[in-house]
Amino acid sequence: MIKQKFKAVFFDWDNTLVDTWPTLFKATNVTLKHFGRAEISMEEVKIRARLSSRESFPKLFGNDWKEALDVFYKSINENKKDIKLYDGTLPLLNSLKKAEKIIAIISNKKGGLLREEIELFNIPADLVLGSGDTAFDKPNPEMGLVALKHFKLNASDTVYIGDSITDWEFAKNLNMAAIAIGDDDYDGQLFARFETVSESISELLCFPI
Numbered sequence: 001m002i003k004q005k006f007k008a009v010f011f012d013w014d015n016t017l018v019d020t021w022p023t024l025f026k027a028t029n030v031t032l033k034h035f036g037r038a039e040i041s042m043e044e045v046k047i048r049a050r051l052s053s054r055e056s057f058p059k060l061f062g063n064d065w066k067e068a069l070d071v072f073y074k075s076i077n078e079n080k081k082d083i084k085l086y087d088g089t090l091p092l093l094n095s096l097k098k099a100e101k102i103i104a105i106i107s108n109k110k111g112g113l114l115r116e117e118i119e120l121f122n123i124p125a126d127l128v129l130g131s132g133d134t135a136f137d138k139p140n141p142e143m144g145l146v147a148l149k150h151f152k153l154n155a156s157d158t159v160y161i162g163d164s165i166t167d168w169e170f171a172k173n174l175n176m177a178a179i180a181i182g183d184d185d186y187d188g189q190l191f192a193r194f195e196t197v198s199e200s201i202s203e204l205l206c207f208p209i
Contacts, residue, residue, distance in 0.1 A: 005208055006177070008102035008153055010144065012162035013109055013130075014049070016181050017089045017201065018117070023082055024049060027075035034071045035064065050166045052108035052137035073110055080117050088202030090121070095205060097124050104129070104147045108137045108166070127151070139169035144176065159209055168194055179204070 014020045021042065028048070029039040040048075048056060053069055061068040096103055104127040107114050111130030118128055127150055129143045136142045148155060160171040161179045171178035180194035181201060198204050 006101070006159045007157040008104065008151060008159075009096055009209060010104045010106050010147060010158055010160045010176075012160075012164075012167050013105050013107035013114060013117070014163075016161060016163045016167075017093075017105070017123070018083050018085050018121075020083045021046070023076055023079045026079060027072050030075045031068050031072045035061065035068065050164050052131055053110075054108075054131050054137055073113065077113060077116075080113065081120070083117060083120075085121055086201045088200060088205060090123075092201050092204050093124050096209075101209075102126050102151050102153070104151075106138070106143045106147060106160075106170075107131070139166050139173055141170065141173040144170060144174040148174075161204070179207070179209075 011017055014024070025042050025045050028045050032039055048060075053072060057065040057069050057072070093103060103125050105114070105118065105123070105125045106129045108131050109117075111128075111133040114130035115128050118125060127147055129147060131137050134142045134146055144155075144160070147153075148158065155174045155176040159177040159179060160167060160174070161181055162168070162170070163180065163182045168178055168180070178194055178196075180197045181204070182199070196207075198207065
């Protein structure tokens with residue numbers, strides 16, 4: 001259990017602060033159908049979501065990966081208003097801002113779309129970084145290093161909160177503390193790796209961060 005307090009809190013976006021599983025499920029199967037492939041289950045979608053689309057699509061679609069990515073993000077964009085904030089998201093973020101914590105959102109979602117979604121909910125973030133904003137996506141540490149440099153912070157000043165093994169690897173690569181959010185260990189590795197697990201964003205309001 002993490003007991004120290006931090007100067008900054010960095011968050012993942014999808015399925016950490018907002019529920020985007022329905023839109024990801026739809027976009028994934030729209031893309032597969034576009035190429036005449038069989039649809040997959042939500043469980044399979046969750047497993048595939050561990051990797052950024054920029055990394056996974058060339059493996060899944062070969063030479064068609066750029067077209068597949070366009071189809072995928074077109075569906076995500078068309079349905080972005082269907083995403084929902086988790087109940088505790090704004091209370092937690094507002095509490096952190098009141099405590100003068102720095103807030104950054106670091107996600108493997110395409111940067112432009114990520115910022116559009118964040119603007120829909122008036123999220124009080126001091127910095128937003130998404131896929132394409134740097135050369136590499138999570139779990140490569142580059143986005144984290146950019147954020148730390150931007151705020152002139154050390155990794156020890158910061159905690160990363162996410163929902164997947166990719167988020168844990170990202171924090172580990174930065175030598176940064178990490179908290180897992182959620183109660184769905186969909187990749188079978190989540191709870192075994194994170195030193196602290198919170199069942200919900202609302203529960204984090206009681207954590208000393």
